[in-house]
Amino acid sequence: MTDPAAAGAYPQGIKLGVDVGTVRVGVAVCDRDSILATPYKTLDRNAKKNSDIRVIVNLVEELGAVQVIVGLPRTMKGEERSSAEMARDYALLLAAELAARALEVPVNLVDERLSSVTAHRNLHEAGMSSRNHRKVVDQVAAAGILQHAIDMQKARGADVGSRVTPPAPSVDLGGSGQDSSVRAATGDTARSSDNGRQQ
Template identity: 55%
Template sequence: MGLARVGVAACDPDGMLATPLKTLRRDEKKGSDLRALAFLAAERDAVQVFVGLPRSLGGGDTESTRMARAYAEALAVELRTAGSGAAVRLIDERLTTVSAHRALREAGLDGRRHRQVVDQVAAADILQQALDMQKSLQRDVGIPVDDGLRPHDGR
């Protein structure tokens, strides 16, 4: 999730492989990006939605970290409002955009095309990281986000 764009990725029903899906334009005033994400989650019967948490290299919070938390909370509310039971979880995304840019350069994409897909590729990296960690640890990973609309179970 950036200031201008939101990368979206999805995985197969077995939670094995993350793939880039689309890039949404951020719409802070009307929230159309949040509604689009809620629609995509419902359409795909999502169980969890991961939002990247951009911490500093030292692991601390930044203004971007605070924006990501606020975005995740707004998304959790939008999902509940839309009737989705998908849980929203924050997952550390340090260096995923850097990694996505590198992979796209190595694939030979030019700068303009780069910008169109880098957020999707970063989203797929974040999702794959979460899927791999969950599979390895045999539990949910990331920080649960409370939507403020129902009791939070702490998982």
């Protein structure tokens, strides 16, 4: 199968956007023509059982999504800190779970500077009280991340962000090798989340 990124093209179809936080994970989805990204749902982050990872992969299967875009929070200077490390670890977990289910769906990390700030501002302008922002701000931020990515893909005629490569599968058919890869990434996520952003 040809790698879309290597071919200079990008996947066409339904895509998911993901905004990763230490407490919550926002999910957004776009239409089959990749015109409009819309908020979908907010998940509780479960760094021990990774149940939220499985929910997202289930959604990929249900919708027939062709790509997952994960926001990579950088500082205004372009630096990466603990929250960016957390997003990278999360994207790796997603890629590993997709690979474990034999789903050839690419996971890309895309710069998401100010996505949460913009989401809060948009909700305020829409007349929603600050007290109610918490319920939906993560999925609104995810929609912003996804919209930015699909707009850039169309403008450039090429894929955007950096492709996440899942760990090589183990020969152990029982899945213990896969579990150890995911466990290592989960440990990194837990450590980085200590100082990660709260959403």
